[in-house]
Amino acid sequence: MYEAVAFYFFSAITLGMFSVTVLSRNALYAMSSLAGGMVFISGFFFLLDAEFLGVVQIIVYSGAVMALYTFGMMFFDTTRDVQERITGKKTIYTLAILSALLIVIIVAAPLWGAHLEAIYPMGAASSNVQSLGLVMFTHYLIPFELSAVMLLVAMISGIVLVSRRMDSSITLSEEADLKEDL
Amino acid sequence: MITLTHYLVVVGFMFAIGLVGILRRKNLLMLFFSTEILLNAANVGFAAVSKFYMDLTGQMVAFFIIAVAASEVAVGLGLLVLWYKRTGSIDLDSLQIMKG
Secondary structure, eight states, rough: OOOHHHHHHHHHHHHHHHHHHHSOOOOHHHHHHHHHHHHHHHHHHHHHHHHHHHHIIIIIIIIIIHHHHHHTTTTTTTTOOOOOOOOOOHHHHHHHEEEEHHHHHHHHHHHHHHHOOOBBBBSSSSOOOOOOOOHHTTSSSEEEEHHHHHHHHHHHHHHHHTTTTSSSSSSHHHHHHHHHHO | OHHHHHHHHHHHHHHHHHHHHHHHHHBBHHHHHHHHHHHHHHHHHHHHHHHHHHHHHHHHHHHHHHHHHHHHHHHHHHHHHHHHHSSOOOOOOGGGOOOO
């Protein structure tokens, strides 16, 4: 009963928040509601006994990613409403809903067809964090290290792209050099 | 009693919202927001399957998806800031440089 109430509450509120994100004309409102939606998504994870994933969701998404967006939005003019030329609304909605349904069905189809066996079953005795760490540092060690390298590369590229010579534009000067060469 | 189907239906709705955003918005920042919604929907789906099949693989995949999303934001936002400095616009139509 308690689980059902929590599930319906979280699903209603996340879907509402994400709808505001998608439909809002103001970038600031969109970002705030996206941050709220991220926090409530972590509620799903806690319901699903994935405590570690829920904590990571709050720290990484609501903390790091939304802070990055906030810093990024300092470069843009966000006080104005977003001006957009939107054409063919009905086609867009039909296409989006149909293809989303199709993708979810395609991905979830093996669940109904075959009898799935757990490769790394959850240990009944140990906690979620413990069993997750055991699997991650034994079977998923190489993807883990690769994702660490990927995060490092992304961090360096972010620093290089944004912060080098903040007063002048890199691409414009390169384009000018290119034109001189031509 | 909440079953896997409940979760998958909600994930489907969430994914549809994200796709509507990607198809409808012309602002590149909004496209990034919609991408985050899509990734989150996939995460919830993986965690749900992971719970109802008592398998940790889904949670691992969701964990790596979060890492990918974080680096995607770092690189994408850097490129977006560069593009805004160059053209003064983050509209999707400003990316269209071929005339035809």
